[in-house]
Amino acid sequence: MKAEILCVGTEILLGDIVNTNAQFISKQLADLGIEVFHQSVVGDNPERLLEELKNGFERSDIIITTGGLGPTQDDLTKETGARFLGRELVLDKDSLENLKKRFSSMGRSYLKGNNVKQAYFPKGSKILPNPNGTAPGCIMEEGNKALIILPGPPKEVTPMFINYVKPILKKYSTRVIKSKTLRICGIGEGIMAEMASDIIKNSTNPTVAPYAKEEDTILRITAEAPTENEALDLIKPVESRLKKIFGINIYGEDNAKIEGVLGKMLVDKNYTISSAESCTGGLIAAKLVNYPGISQVFKEGAVTYSNEAKMNRLGVKKSTLDKYSAVSYETAKEMAEGIARTSNTDIGIATTGIAGPGGGSPGKPVGLVYIGLCIKGKTKVKKFQYPGNRATVRKRAVMSALDWIRREITDK
Amino acid sequence: MKAEILCVGTEILLGDIVNTNAQFISKQLADLGIEVFHQSVVGDNPERLLEELKNGFERSDIIITTGGLGPTQDDLTKETGARFLGRELVLDKDSLENLKKRFSSMGRSYLKGNNVKQAYFPKGSKILPNPNGTAPGCIMEEGNKALIILPGPPKEVTPMFINYVKPILKKYSTRVIKSKTLRICGIGEGIMAEMASDIIKNSTNPTVAPYAKEEDTILRITAEAPTENEALDLIKPVESRLKKIFGINIYGEDNAKIEGVLGKMLVDKNYTISSAESCTGGLIAAKLVNYPGISQVFKEGAVTYSNEAKMNRLGVKKSTLDKYSAVSYETAKEMAEGIARTSNTDIGIATTGIAGPGGGSPGKPVGLVYIGLCIKGKTKVKKFQYPGNRATVRKRAVMSALDWIRREITDK
Structure with missing residues (x-):
């Protein structure tokens, strides 16, 4: 069973966006044991698209397209697919209803001409609902071949593929590839590879x-077998060995996120938490709030970017700021204690640093971040030095802070 | 002048890596005025590569390949390119010397068989040095067509392209492509297309x-002309017409970001600002802090996720929360006023809403967000209803909030 991916979009050819859809779909197909034979990109041009559909159907059994389903005159993937397979476009009433509902929920009273086009599909298509956008996808089967048409935005493609396309493609697949990912924070790729070098060198199935x-480093264990259970059985012993080597450094598995892991621990232990952020500017709070259950324990976040706010909101002493400056061990300590005290929480986490691009000095270079952590009245401060630009420094500081809390509240 | 990009690598087809080379080269070619016609990816398979070279040379004048130059038996791009153009592979002594030097600098005393292969090139090639890796690239010209062979790792491709390929390609470029992007918030793609439908339909150069x-919608104007100035002259009148149609809805141009546009306005006008966030959980503060100059005007952000914090930090009245609930017009108003008052800023921006996945009800569905904006004592509240998941609802609310401030403080 061979598949290929055909992405439609002048934006991709202009280099304005990177084609993450091709990667995502390729990875999904690999997991299903379906070989991806070819990827291609053409612009919003029906003749070139038609040519590529012809070539693709000669080479492969399944073509998956992305893009070109929008409401504009440029969006011609469905129209060209229909033309290629000699089908007419027909109105799907359910899709029209959904489109109307979506528009009215956005406060727009009626659909205008162009948008209605998104409710038309090649005759005989199976329609793939799109709760995350206005353009549903569709599948056309033709003999033993299939043309699968998906929208362009990755946040629409991902759920549509997982929820609607994958279950259909499973019937095409005869072998299974399974992976297990161990997620680690605080250890670089090189050191990680050295710590596990024996296992990495000597493993073929799983690899x-x-x-x-x-934001982190991962170890991926991948096994191939005729069935899912056999693949999982191959993974288990290697996974156990790696878990022994890395221990508490592993914060989660597969698609776990630090905020989910930490959020669950905080809720389970009923530890309340608050944050005081300078250089991370709200990203710690925002990350914690990603976890839907966090409201039970997350009391408050303070973004105290100015010295004034550090003093007024957190009670950081003027003498501390004058003597040690805002980016210091002492300020981080008082910030963490201040937010825990004023929010009346078990845990207070604080950051202060120099994210750049300006503000660095020989003694305090860009990338320097102090993190303060106060747990039930006891406070520790750690100093970090991150490489990278403003965004990277901030993201890594957030990750270090949350992972540090996780380590501290893990039962030993 | 038409070009296409042909990336070679089974790891791209497996979805293990995202094809950033294709984007980088496409963008570079667009800037040079060379039209990228097609992108494709094939695995490490000489027959498929050969087929794609044939197709490519029929469609385009220049083919640029990446990948398949390594020392292993799988790496066959040069060999296949030579076969396609009927040339033999010959040893390049300079490349061999460089390779030897590189190996000895890495502490390896001699070259093993396979590695020597990286010093062989199709006869008559122009060799492209690779100071960042072991595999040089090469260019083969054949009549008025060219095959340009580059390595795979992006950190080798980028400098090789800029230093060696770009100067050569400039001679092929007789036309220049320039783009101008207008960024809009608060108007969907469909409505935007309708508002500008006359211009969109009737424009060919520029398109x-x-x-x-x-997070937003964009209009891209793209012109092609013999020189950059002529291209810009083609863009200008269309840009003016679009600016008249969309007016204040356009928040920025090209790669502008809302936080940059708003941050600059706040600093220029010396308007101080503070934020009080519930559902957006710190993302407004984090976005503002993306703008390096913001420290002059951004005094404080409060992430008041709990009702307790809304009362204690912002002075939201218990009676308001009891009577109208946390997600209400009234609470948003008191939050905005409370943060402006307690932080002593000109502007207070506040959000409260239901980001989901839980917490919705028929009267207050997931996606409902109230945004409060207090400017110099005057407060307005707007109600928004966003589609999408938790992350999307929060991102869009942040965008709406920042864009609303921008609109309000724009001189009319």
Whole structure:
């Protein structure tokens, strides 16, 4: 079973966006044991799209397209797919109803001409609902081949693929690839690879590979077998060995996020928490609030960017700021204690640092961040030095702060 | 002059890596005025690569490949390119010397068989040095067409393209493509396309195309001309007409970000600002802090997720929360007024809403957000209803809030 991916969008050819859809779909198909044979990108041009559909159907059994389903005159993927397979476009009443509902929920009273086009599909299509956008996708089966048409925005493609396309494609697949990911914070890819070098070198099925991600590092164990259970059985012993090596450094598995892991621990232990942020500017609070259950324990976040706010809101002493400056061990300590005290929480977490691009000095370079952590009256401060630009420094500081809390409240 | 990009690598087809080379090269070519016609990806398979080279040379004048230059038997791009153009591979002595130097600098005393392969090139190639890796690239010219072969790792491709390929390609470029992007918040892609439908329909050079992005919508004007100035002259009148149609709805141009536009306005006007966030949980503060100069005017952010914090920090009345609930017009108003008052700022911005997935009710569905804006003592509240998941609702609320401030403080 061979598949290929055909992305439609002049934006991709202009280099304005990176084609993450191709990667996401390729990865999904690999997991399903379906071989991806080819990826291609054409612009919003029906003739080139038609040519690529012809070539694709000669090479492969399944073509998955993304993009070109919008309401504008440029959006012609469905129209071209219909033309290629000799089908007419027909109105789908359910899709029209959904579109109307969506528009009215956004406070727009009626659909205008262009938007109605999104409720038309090639005759005989199976329609793929899109709760995250206005353009549903569709599948056209033709003999033993299939043309699967998906929208362009990744946040629409991802759920549509997982919820509607994957269950249909499973019937095409005869072998299974399963992966298990262990997520680690605070250890770089190189050191991680060294700590696990014996396992990495000597594993063929499953394979073990380390990857550096933006906010953390991961170890991925991947096994291939005729059934899911057999693949999982291959993974288990390797997973146990890696867990022994990395211990508490592993904060989560697969798609776990630090805020989910930490949020659940805080709720389970009923530890209340508050945050006081300078250089991270609200990102710690925002990350915690990503976890839907956090409202039970997260009392308050203070973004105290100015010295004034650090003093007024958190009770940081003027003498501390004068003597040690805002980016210091002492300020971080008083910030963490101040937010825990004024919010009356078990835990107070605080950051103060120099995210850049300006503000650095030889003694306090860009990337320097102090993190203060006050747990039930006891306060510790750690000093970090991050590489990278303003956004990276801030993201890494957030990750360090949340992972540190996790480590501190883990039962030992 | 038409070009296409052909990336070679099974890891791209497996979805293990995202194809950033294609984006980088596309963007570079667009800036050079060379039209990218097609992108494709094939695995480490010489027959498929050969087929794609044939198709590519029929469609385009320049093919740029990436990947498949490594030392392993899988790496066959140069070999296949040579076969396609009927050339033999010959040893390049300079490349061999460089390779030897590189190996000895890495503490390896001699080159092993496979590695020597990286010093062989199709006869008559112009060689592209690679100071960042072991595999040089090469250019083969054939009549008025060119095959440009680059390595795979982006950190090798980027400098090689800029230092060696770009100067050569400039001679191929007889036309320049320039784009201008107008960024709009608060109007969907469909309505935007309708508002500008006459211009979109009737424009060929420049073209005008609307796109929906995650946080905003954009209109891109793209012109092609023999020189940059002529292209800009083609863009200007269309840009003026679009600016008249969309007026204040346009918050920025090209790569502008709302926090940059708003941050600059706040600093220029010396308006101090503070934020009180419930559902957005710190994202407004974090966005403002993205703008490096914001410290002059951003006094404080409060993430008042609990009712307790809304009362204690912001002075929201218990009777208001009891009578109208936390997600209400009245609470948003008191939050905005409370943060402006307690932080002593000109502007207070506040959000309270139901980001989901839980917490919705028929009267107050998921996606409902009230935004309060207090400017110099005068407070307004707006009600928004966003589609999408928790993350999307929060991002859109942040965008609406910041764009609303921008609109309010724009000189009329």
